[in-house]
Amino acid sequence: MADLTYRQAVGRGIAQEMARDPRVYFIGEDIAAAGGVFKTTEGLHERFGPDRVRDTPISEEAITGAVMGAAMNGLRPIAEIMFSDFFATCWDIVANQIAKARYMTDGQITLPLVIRSANGGGARFGAQHSQAMENWAMAVPGLKVVAPSNPRDVIGLLAASVRADDPVIFLEQKSLYASKQDVPEGEIVDELGKATLAREGSDVTVVALAAMVPRAVEAAEILAGRGVDVEVIDLRSLVPLDMTTVLRSVAKTSRLVTVEENPRLCGWGAEVTSIVTEEAFYDLDAPTLRITTPHIPLPSADTLEDLAMPSSATIVTQIQRVANG
Amino acid sequence: MTSATDSSAIGLPVPTERLLELYRMMLDARLFEEKAHKLFFEGLVKGTSHLALGQEAVAAGFAAAMRPDDLTFCTYRGHTHTLLRGADMAALMAELLGRATGCCGGKGGSMHLTDVAVGAMGSYAIVGAHLPIATGAAWAAQARGSGQVVVVFFGDGATNIGAFHEALNFAAVWKLPVVFVCENNLYMEYTPIGSVTAVPNPAADRAATYGLDGIIIDGNDVEAVYAAAVEALAHARSGDGPLLIEAKTYRHGGHSRADPGTYRPDEEVKAWLDRDPIPAFRSRLEAEGVESATLAEIEAASSAAVDAATEDARNAPFPDPATLETQVWADGGSRWRT
Ligand SMILES: Cc1ncc(C[n+]2csc(CCOP(=O)(O)OP(=O)(O)O)c2C)c(N)n1
Ligand SMILES: [Mg+2]
Numbered sequence: 139m140a141d142l143t144y145r146q147a148v149g150r151g152i153a154q155e156m157a158r159d160p161r162v163y164f165i166g167e168d169i170a171a172a173g174g175v176f177k178t179t180e181g182l183h184e185r186f187g188p189d190r191v192r193d194t195p196i197s198e199e200a201i202t203g204a205v206m207g208a209a210m211n212g213l214r215p216i217a218e219i220m221f222s223d224f225f226a227t228c229w230d231i232v233a234n235q236i237a238k239a240r241y242m243t244d245g246q247i248t249l250p251l252v253i254r255s256a257n258g259g260g261a262r263f264g265a266q267h268s269q270a271m272e273n274w275a276m277a278v279p280g281l282k283v284v285a286p287s288n289p290r291d292v293i294g295l296l297a298a299s300v301r302a303d304d305p306v307i308f309l310e311q312k313s314l315y316a317s318k319q320d321v322p323e324g325e326i327v328d329e330l331g332k333a334t335l336a337r338e339g340s341d342v343t344v345v346a347l348a349a350m351v352p353r354a355v356e357a358a359e360i361l362a363g364r365g366v367d368v369e370v371i372d373l374r375s376l377v378p379l380d381m382t383t384v385l386r387s388v389a390k391t392s393r394l395v396t397v398e399e400n401p402r403l404c405g406w407g408a409e410v411t412s413i414v415t416e417e418a419f420y421d422l423d424a425p426t427l428r429i430t431t432p433h434i435p436l437p438s439a440d441t442l443e444d445l446a447m448p449s450s451a452t453i454v455t456q457i458q459r460v461a462n463g
Numbered sequence: 464m465t466s467a468t469d470s471s472a473i474g475l476p477v478p479t480e481r482l483l484e485l486y487r488m489m490l491d492a493r494l495f496e497e498k499a500h501k502l503f504f505e506g507l508v509k510g511t512s513h514l515a516l517g518q519e520a521v522a523a524g525f526a527a528a529m530r531p532d533d534l535t536f537c538t539y540r541g542h543t544h545t546l547l548r549g550a551d552m553a554a555l556m557a558e559l560l561g562r563a564t565g566c567c568g569g570k571g572g573s574m575h576l577t578d579v580a581v582g583a584m585g586s587y588a589i590v591g592a593h594l595p596i597a598t599g600a601a602w603a604a605q606a607r608g609s610g611q612v613v614v615v616f617f618g619d620g621a622t623n624i625g626a627f628h629e630a631l632n633f634a635a636v637w638k639l640p641v642v643f644v645c646e647n648n649l650y651m652e653y654t655p656i657g658s659v660t661a662v663p664n665p666a667a668d669r670a671a672t673y674g675l676d677g678i679i680i681d682g683n684d685v686e687a688v689y690a691a692a693v694e695a696l697a698h699a700r701s702g703d704g705p706l707l708i709e710a711k712t713y714r715h716g717g718h719s720r721a722d723p724g725t726y727r728p729d730e731e732v733k734a735w736l737d738r739d740p741i742p743a744f745r746s747r748l749e750a751e752g753v754e755s756a757t758l759a760e761i762e763a764a765s766s767a768a769v770d771a772a773t774e775d776a777r778n779a780p781f782p783d784p785a786t787l788e789t790q791v792w793a794d795g796g797s798r799w800r801t
Contacts, residue, residue: 163606189606190606192637194633195629195632195633195636197595197629197632197633198629199592199595199625199626199629199630200595200598200626200629200630200632200633202595203592203593203594203595203596203598203599203626203629203630204595204596204598204599204602204633205599206595206596206599207595207596207597207598207599207600207601207602207603207613208599208600208602208603208606209599209603210579210584210596210599210600210603211534211599211600211603211604211607211609211611212603212607212609213602213603213606213607215599230589230592230626231592231595231596231626234589234592235587235589235592235593235596239585240790240791240792240793241570241790241791242567242570242571242575242577242585243567243570243571243575243577243579243585244567244568244569244570244571244786244789244790245789245790245795246567246577246578246579246580247577247579247584247585248793250793279791279797279799280791280792302793303792303793303794304792304793331801377799378798378799378800378801379799379800379801380800380801381800381801382801383801413800
């Protein structure tokens with residue numbers, strides 16, 4: 139075991155896959171010689187050479203188009219989009235091209251590619267560098283959407299994403315980059331579409347993703363002191379969506395709360411909640427509850443941003459409403 | 464399909480056999496699309512179709528010069544480009560008719576004809592989007608040392624979208640084996656390209672920006688296109704980086720569907736119809752001593768091939784409803800949850 143940051147885990151995950159498979163290439167802005175603007179990819183350029191780890195121009199359509207075309211012609215490429223907000227500049231390639239190529243050609247085209255990006259708020263960067271855009275990606279048929287909450291999962295889920303034969307949008311929550319964990323040495327590979335229990339409990343099911351997972355766990359620890367036993371599910375991927383784990387937990391707790399970082403409308407929690415009400419309505423003993431960022435662009439000032447994003451304190455208050463209901 | 468792989472062919476006279484092949488290719492494309500147009504009016508081709516009638520020389524000249532493992536990317540106006548790489552004509556016709564035997568099982572339609580097995584890597588319906596994708600395929604060719612060249616066809620209108628500029632710079636700075644072919648047919652949908660573009664030659668005049676030569680060719684002269692293609696492919700294959708070629712051409716009909724194209728001046732249409740690449744090439748072949756009987760044979764064969772493909776497509780079954788939710792993922796299905 140070694141203490142590893144979420145940031146270092148990204149580099150270790152990419153290296154693990156590049157060392158294993160010569161078809162894995164990695165491109166993006168400032169990712170090679172500079173090691174990435176978040177310093178997630180330091181050392182890869184030196185280790186794997188300038189052909190396999192390559193800087194690109196600031197051309198998001200060219201970057202995403204390049205990994206698509208390369209995946210059509212024998213590579214298993216990884217691209218970095220520096221901030222997930224920038225997906226808006228290449229959403230045509232991602233949503234119209236990458237997501238649809240296989241279906242439109244009835245399976246002639248296979249796209250084993252990963253597009254990684256720094257997603258979400260908490261860094262005081264303002265509305266154009268802080269969005270949690272996982273629900274944009276989730277809304278497009280043909281994209282897998284992965285968002286790890288801890289360093290170990292960064293490696294395991296990145297490996298699963300690189301090995302998947304489908305396009306994966308891999309969202310790293312940028313406020314987690316400095317977070318640390320003891321991570322075992324050696325290869326780590328997970329499976330996409332498997333949620334984990336970040337905390338076991340019996341009174342309320344709380345479903346969370348990425349940065350909302352540690353906050354939900356923190357809230358659960360506080361509530362434990364108040365006699366409420368919260369189960370926290372780390373979804374880990376939105377597509378595939380592990381409803382088996384969610385439904386099993388709700389059957390036990392009879393209460394559902396989702397904690398989303400994305401703005402309110404059409405967030406993933408709405409989908410999870412609607413499935414639970416359709417399929418497990420009679421398991422529920424209280425109204426379901428969604429905790430989200432308000433439906434606003436994210437502000438920059440630290441006090442305002444903290445107010446906007448679900449905090450462990452908000453999560454505590456909200457869960458208590460459901461637990462007592 | 465035949466292909467020229469030998470760059471030593473540059474500058475040498477094109478053998479008659481190859482010329483006849485070019486003639487056959489253009490005819491196949493012409494007759495296929497004329498039939499598709501007819502079937503559109505019969506209500507058999509649903510949705511839309513964008514014909515390249517009059518532009519056949521560009522697709523034919525390049526396809527004839529490409530290696531079987533080279534890759535083609537084209538637009539929604541791509542029946543011809545896909546067919547001439549060697550895609551099965553009946554499967555293309557069936558795709559236009561929304562049948563199960565279509566090259567994409569009916570999921571693609573006219574604007575998305577694809578046959579990966581022959582290197583026809585797709586027809587793309589968002590203007591300009593396929594330029595970065597073709598660039599990526601060329602990056603993989605470079606990385607794997609496969610020796611493939613990628614040829615990407617697009618319209619004059621595509622030169623004003625960002626993806627064109629991103630792709631050209633990217634391909635140039637990485638020296639990728641890709642040939643960008645702009646088919647300048649003077650119009651976007653209904654608006655002349657000249658009225659919305661800062662330079663007279665929308666592709667060629669931008670080439671210098673990316674350190675490339677501005678190459679203009681006569682897109683209605685199939686021999687000229689073929690010669691340019693042989694040279695361009697050799698250049699790209701040798702590792703010298705991308706090329707940008709602007710082929711001047713004209714579509715005989717409207718932009719799509721039933722558009723009669725009446726926004727175009729009569730004299731302009733007439734001048735270009737007089738330069739129809741097919742009769743012009745036929746006369747040249749005759750002048751070079753090809754027997755009319757030989758040409759008539761090719762014509763009869765093309766016509767019979769199109770009739771057979773049409774018959775096949777008309778009689779093909781509609782897609783099995785069970786295919787509706789297949790092939791979203793590589794496992795063949797579309798499941799998004801457990
Ligand atoms: C990004 C985008 N904008 C607009 C359209 C609608 N549209 C389809 S074809 C077309 C004209 C394209 O003209 P050009 O590139 O010259 O190609 P041509 O149709 O002449 O072959 C337009 C505007 C589109 N498909 N994609
Ligand atoms: Mg045009």
